[in-house]
Amino acid sequence: MARVKLTPTDWKDLEGGLEREWLLTNGLGGWASASIFGANTRRYHGLLVAAEKIPTERTTLLSKINEELVINDVVYPLDVNEWSNEVAEPRGDQYLKQFIQNYWSVEFHYEVGNYRLVKMVWMANGYNATYIRYRLEGAEQGDKLELRLHPLITRKNYHDEARANLEMRWYCDILENNAGFKYYRKEPGLPLQIRFENEKGWSVTQTGYWLYNFHHRAELERGLDHLEDLFEPQVYVVELKPGKSAGLVASLGEAPEEDFEVSLKNQQHRMLGIQSFSKLDEFGKCLAAAGDQFIVARPSVEQVLKPGGKDRTIIAGYHWFTDWGRDTMIALPGLTLSGGRFGEASAILRTFTAYLSEGMLPNRFPDKEEKLEYNTVDATLWFFQAIYDYYQATTDSKLVSDLYPNLEEIIQWHLRGTRYSIRVDPDDGLLHAGEPGTQLTWMDVKIGDLIVTPRHGKPVSINALWCNALGIMNYFRRELNLKTTQTYDTLYDKTRRSFLGKFWNKEGGYLFDVIESEDASAPNINSLKRDSSIRPNQLFAISLPFSPYANLETEELVNQAKSIINVCERELLTPYGLRTLNRNDPRYKTRFTGNQVQRDVAYHNGTVWSWLMGAFVEAHLRVFKDKKAARNYLLQFQSCLKEGGIGTINEVFDAEPPHRPLGCIAQAWSVSEIMRLWRLVNE
Structure with a gap:
């Protein structure tokens, strides 16, 4: 075949x-x-x-x-x-x-x-x-x-x-x-x-x-x-x-x-024995086969699973990545749940739970016998979304009940503060993250002591994920009648109100990328440092199930959500994903090329990432409810299966046409998000 x-x-x-x-x-x-x-x-x-x-x-x-x-x-x-x-x-x-x-x-x-x-x-x-x-x-x-x-x-x-x-x-x-x-x-x-x-x-x-x-x-x-x-x-x-x-x-x-x-x-x-493989169309089968390449064994720690159990993890990309916490949690729904691989999804979630430390999942598993790296604020928050997606696909209440105490512990660590100045601001309920010398979000390039896109302060994507995590805690508490150390309604409502009040850039018609930014280059607006860079991170404020814009109860919120999507489409969308920065920004780089430093500078300053299409298409579907339009955004990915990494999807593409495929020749979240969306728009 x-x-x-x-x-x-x-x-x-x-x-x-x-x-x-x-x-x-x-x-x-x-x-x-x-x-x-x-x-x-x-x-x-x-x-x-x-x-x-x-x-x-x-x-x-x-x-x-x-x-x-x-x-x-x-x-x-x-x-x-x-x-x-x-x-x-x-x-x-x-x-x-x-x-x-x-x-x-x-x-x-x-x-x-x-x-x-x-x-x-x-x-x-x-x-x-x-x-x-x-x-x-x-x-x-x-x-x-x-x-x-x-x-x-x-x-x-x-x-x-x-x-x-x-x-x-x-x-x-x-x-x-x-x-x-x-x-x-x-x-x-x-x-x-x-x-x-x-x-x-x-x-x-x-x-x-x-x-x-x-x-x-x-x-x-x-x-x-x-x-x-x-x-x-x-x-x-x-x-x-x-x-x-x-x-x-x-x-x-x-x-x-x-x-x-x-x-x-x-x-x-x-x-052929992978569940639902035979029922997929040709593009779906290509994505399923490509996705299978990332699901690999990882021996358990402290016998989290029964001896002899098949512990699993997700390789972030080939050829040079190992398994990363952030990438694994983002890629898990598409790679496992979209293909009916529920046992492997459960194994991955339980495997990663074993590595929780101070309310955080590891950012990266090193190649050698080195300490795990925990310099990530979003891997742990994506963990909530992965568990939620797993439950929606399986209704496996036992796994959720087993892991719920871990989720509560994560919330408590974030409320009182954990590594790298990750802490909830008690005044507004928003999550602050970052300190000098660390890179914590997915825009994580570090050149020597230089953090290329520091995003220290209160990043828009992190607070969308934080609000989403609180909403998921509420959902599980009610859905499964779980006993909890506290209710999360008040925390969720406070965080959402603060988000909607502080991140909206009325003049631009989109969301600030970081507020209360500690980046000296961020523009000063209204006595607060607010980074007005047009970046795709704002889309998670709409796409996530319990994000601030998930419930569009007023006309004002509907109009804001439409404006956010339209700005991202106009400024960032390409056939193979979204640019990481708009063209008019002086930091914008047209090509992901040159030596390692030049590439690192371009990595999140214009370079196109396919995995971001997931947030864009899901946000578009939520607001405009046009499945045909959403499906059309994905069609170009069929042609890219003959370019770069054959039969799979590269990590990144050049920001400008012809959008040459670059980076890793096969990236887990690139494949998984297109795989997840393809199923979503064809249901």
């Missing part, structure tokens, strides 16, 4: 193919990924990037395989490599005639002479193992046909570029029955194992070469080290016959025992 099909008319030239990337994941935090031409255009690419400590500590083991089809002793290279002089050699792209992203695998269709060679790649879910299978198509013509494979191996942290070390030896053991090889160094860690699908017919030649200065164009564009050396231990050769297959599996340690056909069918059955 094809998810996305590409032909030369889609990629047009070498540049077009190198800019398109595929991704497969294994449910453990690991992946296989490259450009569609086989060239590794970034340091994170590899055919086997394994999570050595699930779901983190990713290690690249098999970087790529240089492939050659040999017909009557004439060699036809099928892959592409870029070198330090930015020259591509060989040019196997001329033979690629079709690329297919299936729901559980990727396919490459090469045409050489009268033959078609089909390569299929998939990963075994729950294993650090990548399968690669080749099948020759065409009539028997008496030609001598061979496939030569040059595996290029390494053992590096996925954030690094590997460099040759001539003093470091690779060791090789032959597997039983000559079924393959184990490659390892004299250091801790399981070996890379490469096992042939059928050990008969393969011949092996020892090489032991270093190949120097592979060029990673994406890293050069980011202003980072962009050269890598890889080691070729051997060359594998197998004779091909039309209609026959030959393959290998690369794994960290032992590979799964099942044969190739069984493994492939297991991946098919797993995807």
